[in-house]
Amino acid sequence: MSVADTFELTLALLTVIVGLYWLALTLRLPPSAALLVGSGALAFVPGLPHFVADPDLVLVLFLPPLLMDGAFSTSLGRFGRQLPGILSLAIGMVVFTTLAVGVVTHWLVPSLPWAACFALGAIVSPPDAVSARAVLQSVTLPRRLTALIEGESLVNDATGLVLFRFAVAAALSGVFDAGAVAADFARLFLGGVLVGLAAGAAWVVVARRMRDETLTLLVSLLLSWLSYLAGERLHVSGVISTVTAGLVMGWYQHVIFSAAVRLRGIAFNSVLVFVLEAMVFILIGFSLRDVVDRMGGMGAVASTMAVPLAGVVLAVILARFVWIFATDGMRALLSRAGMRGARPLGMRQAAVLGWAGMRGGVTLAIALTLPETMPGRDLMLVAAFAVIFATVVVQGTSLAALIGWVKPQDLEPPAPMSLAEAETALARVRLAVIEQNAYGPNGSLVHAHLLDQAQMRVAATEQFVHNHEQSYPRLVRHFDLLNRSIDAARAELIRLHRAGQIEDEVLHNLERDLDIEQMGLAYQLNG
Structure with a gap:
């Protein structure tokens, strides 16, 4: 041969x-x-x-x-x-x-x-x-x-x-x-x-x-x-x-x-x-x-x-x-x-x-x-x-x-922290870093938007840990809306590229950002 x-x-x-x-x-x-x-x-x-x-x-x-x-x-x-x-x-x-x-x-x-x-x-x-x-x-x-x-x-x-x-x-x-x-x-x-x-x-x-x-x-x-x-x-x-x-x-x-x-x-x-x-x-x-x-x-x-x-x-x-x-x-x-x-x-x-x-x-x-x-x-x-x-x-x-x-049962003892509890711990660490750097030398709030996002993330994860059954359906609807918004943004990005409004480099960079964001949502929802 x-x-x-x-x-x-x-x-x-x-x-x-x-x-x-x-x-x-x-x-x-x-x-x-x-x-x-x-x-x-x-x-x-x-x-x-x-x-x-x-x-x-x-x-x-x-x-x-x-x-x-x-x-x-x-x-x-x-x-x-x-x-x-x-x-x-x-x-x-x-x-x-x-x-x-x-x-x-x-x-x-x-x-x-x-x-x-x-x-x-x-x-x-x-x-x-x-x-x-x-x-x-x-x-x-x-x-x-x-x-x-x-x-x-x-x-x-x-x-x-x-x-x-x-x-x-x-x-x-x-x-x-x-x-x-x-x-x-x-x-x-x-x-x-x-x-x-x-x-x-x-x-x-x-x-x-x-x-x-x-x-x-x-x-x-x-x-x-x-x-x-x-x-x-x-x-x-x-x-x-x-x-x-x-x-x-x-x-x-x-x-x-x-x-x-x-x-x-x-x-x-x-x-x-x-x-x-x-x-x-x-x-x-x-x-x-x-x-x-x-x-x-x-x-x-x-x-x-x-x-x-x-x-x-x-x-x-x-x-x-x-x-x-x-x-x-x-x-x-x-x-x-x-x-x-x-x-x-x-x-x-x-x-x-x-x-x-x-x-x-x-x-x-x-x-x-x-x-x-x-x-x-x-x-x-x-x-x-x-x-x-x-x-x-x-x-x-x-x-x-x-x-x-x-139907084999998982008899292994679970880890001390659940996925939701681990996410809460990470959110608190991120909030601490942002709180330390959110204010300028004169004490004025410089990164108000980042601080609000970090505080909302901590509150959301804590609520999910303490009230999982009621929070999960809302979380699914939340991620579904975010996914639809990402899909719409991707469709608009492709339309702009097909119409000659943006360069190939812009398409690839923004598409990568949307992909990473959507992958992050999938990991958060499905663990």
């Missing part, structure tokens, strides 16, 4: 992404499921070129920015509070799933060596950050569940990669050392944290000195790949390095980024992450064709592998439920014994957490790195696709319905 053909194929894939995303919105389906099914069907259309994703390229191109974005938007305080639960899922459950899948696979396919069975378990054991983000965008979960699912998907890839590497080595050499696995994992994990902290600290130093918005965003984007590649070059976990650097960036961006950088960054990242996530699911679907063709067609796959594939998928899903309910039962027992830190999730939250184990691009990329001489390689590749399909399409599309049926 020539460079021009590759470019045309990329444009065609982007067009497919737009169409499938629109279809998902129309049918009210998770976009990830529509992208996966649509691309898988499209891959078998006669005449389309064969496309095989390079697994190393998939990992280094897509994974770092997606991990960085997930870590950047993660609440560091909540991540730290839920760290024991996150590590239980990211390490304990991945190991348990690897063992469970290995045992089931060897039971169903006795001719496959144990090490190869465990290699398959390592491939399908870690839930994927991309799949989790894609599904979580369409549902509302309690804060603890969200932190557990997001945190798990950020960390568990390192566990799966270590287990996979040692399982493959054992399958090819016949030698396995459990102590070496544990020591290597500790080295990769801790080393990745140190490299990520160093990369994050370097970003803080550089970003503080940046005065250009575009350069600041570019340096921040490059941090994802730089931290990942630095970790890999130093033979530690690039995944953990990227996640650590992203947590550092997310913590310091509030004091480093200007408002303009944040506004531009939100828009830029939303488009970038959407395209990258969509391309990952498209590549998964397209890669299926080469595997099925090599196996002799879909009929041959179904006739020879149906039972093992069903067993692997069930083992993956059930192992997650067993681990989650078993560990939550342990928390319940410890809580009854008086241990304050052991807070069980409860049946409702545990059920949702168990059903939210979607696999995706990382599972595919790991499977595609299997050596050609690996025993059972074709079975592993098809099983990886089967697990991705079952978890994304079946679990992803039904997760919202399960949440609506189970």
Whole structure:
């Protein structure tokens, strides 16, 4: 395939992404499921070129920015509070799933060596950050569940990669050392944290000195790949390095980024992450064709592998439920014994957490790195696709319905201040600054309008806090009127520009001011 053909194929894939995303919105389906099914069907259309994703390229191109974005938007305080639960899922459950899948696979396919069975378990054991983000965008979960699912998907890839590497080595050499696995994992994990902290600290130093918005965003984007590649070059976990650097960036961006950088960054990242996530699911679907063709067609796959594939998928899903309910039962027992830190999730939250184990691009990329001489390689590749399909399409599309049926309750203690109370505190601080500077040297009131606005803001927020039920409808009508006035101003601005009354620069500047004001109103009303 020539460079021009590759470019045309990329444009065609982007067009497919737009169409499938629109279809998902129309049918009210998770976009990830529509992208996966649509691309898988499209891959078998006669005449389309064969496309095989390079697994190393998939990992280094897509994974770092997606991990960085997930870590950047993660609440560091909540991540730290839920760290024991996150590590239980990211390490304990991945190991348990690897063992469970290995045992089931060897039971169903006795001719496959144990090490190869465990290699398959390592491939399908870690839930994927991309799949989790894609599904979580369409549902509302309690804060603890969200932190557990997001945190798990950020960390568990390192566990799966270590287990996979040692399982493959054992399958090819016949030698396995459990102590070496544990020591290597500790080295990769801790080393990745140190490299990520160093990369994050370097970003803080550089970003503080940046005065250009575009350069600041570019340096921040490059941090994802730089931290990942630095970790890999130093033979530690690039995944953990990227996640650590992203947590550092997310913590310091509030004091480093200007408002303009944040506004531009939100828009830029939303488009970038959407395209990258969509391309990952498209590549998964397209890669299926080469595997099925090599196996002799879909009929041959179904006739020879149906039972093992069903067993692997069930083992993956059930192992997650067993681990989650078993560990939550342990928390319940410890809580009854008086241990304050052991807070069980409860049946409702545990059920949702168990059903939210979607696999995706990382599972595919790991499977595609299997050596050609690996025993059972074709079975592993098809099983990886089967697990991705079952978890994304079946679990992803039904997760919202399960949440609506189970109705998991948010048992996390609320923060001391509500949104309205925080807004009141900010309004009081702003009023204090304006009061100190509203009068001239001779005592005359210079900024009367600003003082009146600040006093009215404090009074309005205080009234809203103390009388929310009656104030909220008036607030909605107030913001609706302001929005209509902004829309009218924007229409007049465009009319003046179309009539040649103002320059392009005037249009852009005033339109930006109106956009910022309207975004501020939306944030105030919707929180």
